[in-house]
Amino acid sequence: MRQIHSTAVIEPGAQIAADVVIGPFAYIGPEVILGSGCVVHHHAGILGHTVVGINNHFFPGCVIGGIPQDLKYRGGDCRVIIGDNNHFREMVTVNIGTEDGGGITQIGSDNLLMVNVHVAHDCFIRDHCILGNKTMLAGHIEVENGAIMETGAAITHFISVGQLAAIGPVAGVVHDIPPFMRAEGHPAAVQGVNKERLLQFGFTAARMKPIEDAYQLLFQNRIPLANGAEELERLYPGNPDIKALLDFVRRAEAGKYGRYRESLRTKTA
Numbered sequence: 001m002r003q004i005h006s007t008a009v010i011e012p013g014a015q016i017a018a019d020v021v022i023g024p025f026a027y028i029g030p031e032v033i034l035g036s037g038c039v040v041h042h043h044a045g046i047l048g049h050t051v052v053g054i055n056n057h058f059f060p061g062c063v064i065g066g067i068p069q070d071l072k073y074r075g076g077d078c079r080v081i082i083g084d085n086n087h088f089r090e091m092v093t094v095n096i097g098t099e100d101g102g103g104i105t106q107i108g109s110d111n112l113l114m115v116n117v118h119v120a121h122d123c124f125i126r127d128h129c130i131l132g133n134k135t136m137l138a139g140h141i142e143v144e145n146g147a148i149m150e151t152g153a154a155i156t157h158f159i160s161v162g163q164l165a166a167i168g169p170v171a172g173v174v175h176d177i178p179p180f181m182r183a184e185g186h187p188a189a190v191q192g193v194n195k196e197r198l199l200q201f202g203f204t205a206a207r208m209k210p211i212e213d214a215y216q217l218l219f220q221n222r223i224p225l226a227n228g229a230e231e232l233e234r235l236y237p238g239n240p241d242i243k244a245l246l247d248f249v250r251r252a253e254a255g256k257y258g259r260y261r262e263s264l265r266t267k268t269a
Contacts, residue, residue, distance in 0.1 A: 005042075017054075029065065035084070048096050049079035053109070056082060061091040068095045068121035070139060076103065083109035083127070094119040101140055108145075120157075132169070140261055144179065146201055148194075158261040162248050164201060166194040175258035178248050180211045180241065181219070190219040210236045214245055225253055 002017075004010065005024045013030035016022075020034050023042035028034065032046050037055035040046065044058040048065030058064060065080045067073060078097040081104055088094070092113045097103040101122030108127040113119070117131045120139040130148040131137075138157035143149075147161045152170040161167065162179030171188040182194040193215050198208055213235065217228040229246050236242045251260040 008040075023060075032065070049077060050082070050096075051079065052082045053084040055084055056086045056088070058088045059090045059092075062088045062093070064088065064092070064094045066093060066095050068098050068139070070098055070121055072100055073098045073121070078103040078105075078121075080104070081106045083107065085109050086111045086113070088113050089117075090115045092117045092119075095121045097122045098139070140264075142261060146197065147177075148197055153188075158259045158265065160248070160252070160260050163244070164194060164197050166197055176248070176252035176255070176260055178252070179245055181215065190215070207241070210239050210242050211245070214242060218249065225249060 002019060003021045005022060007024045008022045008026045010016065010028045011030035014028045015033045017034055017036040019036055021039045022028065023040060025043045026040045027045040029047040031049040033051045035052055035054040038052055040058045041060045043060045044062040046058065046064045050065035076099040078099065080094055080096050086107060086109065095105060097105045098121045105119065105121055105123050107125045110127050111125060111129045113131045114133045116134045118136045120137055122139050123137050123141045125143045126145045128146045129143050132149055132151040132153065134151060135149045135153045137155050140158045141155055143161045144163040146164040149167045150169040153167045153173065155173040159173055160176045162177055164180050165177045166182040167173060167177060167188060168182065168184030171184050172186040174187045177183045177188065178190060180194055180198060181190045182192050183189060184191050193208065193212050195208065214232055217223060217231060218225065232242050232246065252258050254260065256262040
């Protein structure tokens with residue numbers, strides 16, 4: 001049963017599912033679509049052309065669908081698309097996309113965005129990610145499945161964060177972060193395998209062994225990528241985790257400043 005507090009503002013044109021809960025002084029804009037089971041807590045705002053799936057929670061002070069903090073935005077029909085079962089904690093901000101960046105900021109499903117997280121224009125956060133308190137994502141960032149960012153991580157534009165990667169607290173990220181690895185520091189650099197997260201996602205010790213060998217070859221011993229890749233492919237032919245890691249690292253190496261998505265700048269921004 002729909003529950004909308006008398007002080008909430010629901011603009012004409014908003015599409016609200018029959019069982020949505022909207023708290024005191026919340027605001028829902030005229031182009032918003034809210035799916036079943038969503039809860040919008042008091043003083044949260046969902047603006048712009050924002051499409052929200054099912055069972056999402058928006059905590060007090062969220063502003064979802066605001067215009068980009070990008071002077072190149074020209075007022076076009078850009079949007080935010082959100083999947084299912086996400087939690088946007090207090091004061092999270094998510095901006096719509098820009099015309100030159102594809103027009104869409106997208107957040108998948110089963111993600112947790114903690115207090116004061118900022119997601120800028122044209123970002124794509126996939127599924128099962130955790131963004132710690134005060135994590136800041138600049139524009140055009142892609143975060144792959146299961147990645148985790150700890151408190152205060154700051155990630156510059158056009159970065160890719162690989163699947164099940166971790167970024168340590170207050171890290172400054174200026175290069176792509178490979179899958180399965182943990183990065184820390186200023187600038188952030190790979191410091192080891194993200195074992196805790198891999199275990200959470202069902203990786204066994206046997207499955208982690210090739211990834212640990214890859215860390216030693218590529219990041220600890222710092223041998224040339226071509227040589228390390230050749231050795232890993234010889235040791236673990238057809239291993240899907242090694243393939244995913246090497247494909248990611250090769251893309252990053254090919255991109256300007258070690259950022260694959262930077263190579264898309266002329267196409268998207």
